[in-house]
Amino acid sequence: DTGVSQDPRHKITKRGQNVTFRCDPISEHNRLYWYRQTLGQGPEFLTYFQNEAQLEKSRLLSDRFSAERPKGSFSTLEIQRTEQGDSAMYLCASSPRTSGTYNEQFFGPGTRLTVL
Amino acid sequence: DAKTTQPPSMDCAEGRAANLPCNHSTISGNEYVYWYRQIHSQGPQYIIHGLKNNETNEMASLIITEDRKSSTLILPHATLRDTAVYYCIVRSHNAGNMLTFGGGTRLMVKP
Numbered sequence: 001d002t003g004v005s006q007d008p009r010h011k012i013t014k015r016g017q018n019v020t021f022r023c024d025p026i027s028e029h030n031r032l033y034w035y036r037q038t039l040g041q042g043p044e045f046l047t048y049f050q051n052e053a054q055l056e057k058s059r060l061l062s063d064r065f066s067a068e069r070p071k072g073s074f075s076t077l078e079i080q081r082t083e084q085g086d087s088a089m090y091l092c093a094s095s096p097r098t099s100g101t102y103n104e105q106f107f108g109p110g111t112r113l114t115v116l
Numbered sequence: 117d118a119k120t121t122q123p124p125s126m127d128c129a130e131g132r133a134a135n136l137p138c139n140h141s142t143i144s145g146n147e148y149v150y151w152y153r154q155i156h157s158q159g160p161q162y163i164i165h166g167l168k169n170n171e172t173n174e175m176a177s178l179i180i181t182e183d184r185k186s187s188t189l190i191l192p193h194a195t196l197r198d199t200a201v202y203y204c205i206v207r208s209h210n211a212g213n214m215l216t217f218g219g220g221t222r223l224m225v226k227p
Binding site for chain 2: 010043058105106108
């Protein structure tokens with residue numbers, strides 16, 4: 001399977017704990033995105049990487065959230081001191097970079113986080 | 117990015133065409149119309165996009181009105197597997213890299 005993969009698929013944690021999610025993009029896709037989706041809503045953009053550089057961050061990305069893409073390949077999203085409001089589906093997407101044209105974003109299956 | 121308006125839900129009989137409307141009356145000249153769909157428990161999936169001409173691919177057709185203020189996504193022969201939430205997104209190629217999803221239309225294909 002050469003699609004975007006995310007791990008874990010489900011995570012249940014207690015309030016105040018830290019969690020980390022991993023995303024493996026499609027090989028050679030140099031753009032990587034993180035979105036968050038709550039029940040009944042469309043996905044909301046969190047942050048974007050081009051290679052290892054984090055180029056955009058949403059206001060939704062509070063200081064408890066940090067994302068990295070150390071070698072321009074896989075990415076991690078960490079949430080510190082989780083709160084119940086962090087319960088959501090966290091989606092990762094990747095796209096290739098081709099100048100002058102739109103590149104569709106390929107989404108992974110998501111990681112569903114439940115904070116108790 | 118221009119705001120879009122979609123009906124919250126629609127039903128369609130299996131085998132019939134599903135026509136999903138989207139209003140984007142504030143669209144500007146350099147903004148494209150994109151459609152994604154999200155099947156339950158999966159990430160969104162790109163379907164099609166267009167600027168002003170009608171577009172067709174193996175998944176669907178996109179009809180954009182002449183004034184570009186609205187569009188329709190057409191699934192010519194809907195199957196049960198087309199049951200999903202369909203998102204209409206309007207953005208320019210230079211609008212940054214995020215996709216701004218609205219509430220979408222929940223399409224239920226019924227046997």
